[in-house]
Amino acid sequence: MSTAPDSADRLEVTGYRLTAPRRAVLDAIAHTNRPFTIEELSDRLPNIGRATVFRTIKLLQELEIVCRVPLEDGGVRYERSRSGRHHHHLICSECGSVTEFNDPSLDASIEENATLAGFELDGHSAELYGRCASCRGGGAL
Amino acid sequence: MSTAPDSADRLEVTGYRLTAPRRAVLDAIAHTNRPFTIEELSDRLPNIGRATVFRTIKLLQELEIVCRVPLEDGGVRYERSRSGRHHHHLICSECGSVTEFNDPSLDASIEENATLAGFELDGHSAELYGRCASCRGGGAL
DNA sequence: CGTCGCATTGATACTTAAGCTCAACAACGG
DNA sequence: CCGTTGTTGAGCTTAAGTATCAATGCGACG
Numbered sequence: 001m002s003t004a005p006d007s008a009d010r011l012e013v014t015g016y017r018l019t020a021p022r023r024a025v026l027d028a029i030a031h032t033n034r035p036f037t038i039e040e041l042s043d044r045l046p047n048i049g050r051a052t053v054f055r056t057i058k059l060l061q062e063l064e065i066v067c068r069v070p071l072e073d074g075g076v077r078y079e080r081s082r083s084g085r086h087h088h089h090l091i092c093s094e095c096g097s098v099t100e101f102n103d104p105s106l107d108a109s110i111e112e113n114a115t116l117a118g119f120e121l122d123g124h125s126a127e128l129y130g131r132c133a134s135c136r137g138g139g140a141l
Numbered sequence: 142m143s144t145a146p147d148s149a150d151r152l153e154v155t156g157y158r159l160t161a162p163r164r165a166v167l168d169a170i171a172h173t174n175r176p177f178t179i180e181e182l183s184d185r186l187p188n189i190g191r192a193t194v195f196r197t198i199k200l201l202q203e204l205e206i207v208c209r210v211p212l213e214d215g216g217v218r219y220e221r222s223r224s225g226r227h228h229h230h231l232i233c234s235e236c237g238s239v240t241e242f243n244d245p246s247l248d249a250s251i252e253e254n255a256t257l258a259g260f261e262l263d264g265h266s267a268e269l270y271g272r273c274a275s276c277r278g279g280g281a282l
Numbered sequence: 283c284g285t286c287g288c289a290t291t292g293a294t295a296c297t298t299a300a301g302c303t304c305a306a307c308a309a310c311g312g
Numbered sequence: 313c314c315g316t317t318g319t320t321g322a323g324c325t326t327a328a329g330t331a332t333c334a335a336t337g338c339g340a341c342g
Contacts, residue, residue: 016290017289038328048292051291051331054330055291058329070266074217074300090254090258090260093263103250103253106247106251112244113231113244114269119231119233119240119269119272119273119274123271124267124268124269124270125211125266126265126267127267128255130255130264133258158308158318158319160308163319192301192321195300195301
């Protein structure tokens with residue numbers, strides 16, 4: 001029952017110091033299955049400075065351990081990335097759950113549009129908003 | 142040389158009052174060809190309250206006269222929508238220009254992924270980041 | 283195993299972006 | 313022209329993230 005070993009490894013390998021606060025943040029994230037805000041995370045880690053939480057999350061984003069999830073209303077949440085690779089999000093407006101997915105044909109379609117416009121593609125994002133399977137199952141309509 | 146007549150019409154038709162501040166905002170937008178922030182827009186309209194600019198832009202978003210453009214760095218800009226319909230964005234990281242595009246096969250791909258996940262799709266966004274044709278033409282590499 | 287350099291931390295102040303409030307105002311129908 | 317009701321605007325409040333800087337402690341190296 002270690003503290004998110006793989007992520008910790010990734011920190012070390014990349015040359016960052018594996019400090020107690022960073023462990024604590026990694027640990028908190030590992031034990032969360034829902035997208036979180038920095039505030040929420042910070043509240044769960046009273047011994048750790050807000051600034052450090054911000055810094056650590058930014059770091060983890062660079063390492064693709066955590067990914068930023070833009071919400072429909074303009075808000076932002078973060079989530080531990082399962083794949084650790086490029087992906088897109090299905091965001092449930094009812095329960096707030098976030099599902100990652102990856103579709104090469106979607107990416108291909110995006111690249112094609114860029115090429116058509118004479119655009120040199122550097123990156124892209126795609127977010128899908130709606131109601132997830134379980135919310136549909138139990139919900140109204 | 143009227144003040145963005147079609148947009149004004151759309152306001153009236155929808156039952157909103159066509160007030161001087163709203164005209165001013167519409168006018169300012171009509172004379173801008175670059176994506177703008179609320180701050181920039183507000184600065185160009187010193188006689189109009191910041192809150193009104195925010196409210197008007199939000200209103201224009203609902204009417205699809207203006208669209209929200211999320212940037213790669215998390216920032217947000219707005220732009221007068223040319224098509225007035227659903228579309229995606231090509232955002233140049235060099236000159237900041239925004240190009241709209243629409244691709245049914247891209248949308249189809251998005252819908253397919255939602256269906257696969259048992260997701261009831263409500264809306265989606267897709268932003269492409271990179272360098273536009275003219276920036277590539279004159280630029281390095 | 284001690285110690286030293288430098289990355290990291292944390293309390294707090296600051297910044298920027300955006301939303302809220304509510305009394306005053308004005309569009310437009312009658 | 314008047315009244316109703318949607319709209320406005322100055323400033324207050326919140327949220328999200330950054331800057332500062334002295335104190336701390338990780339871990340390399342001897």
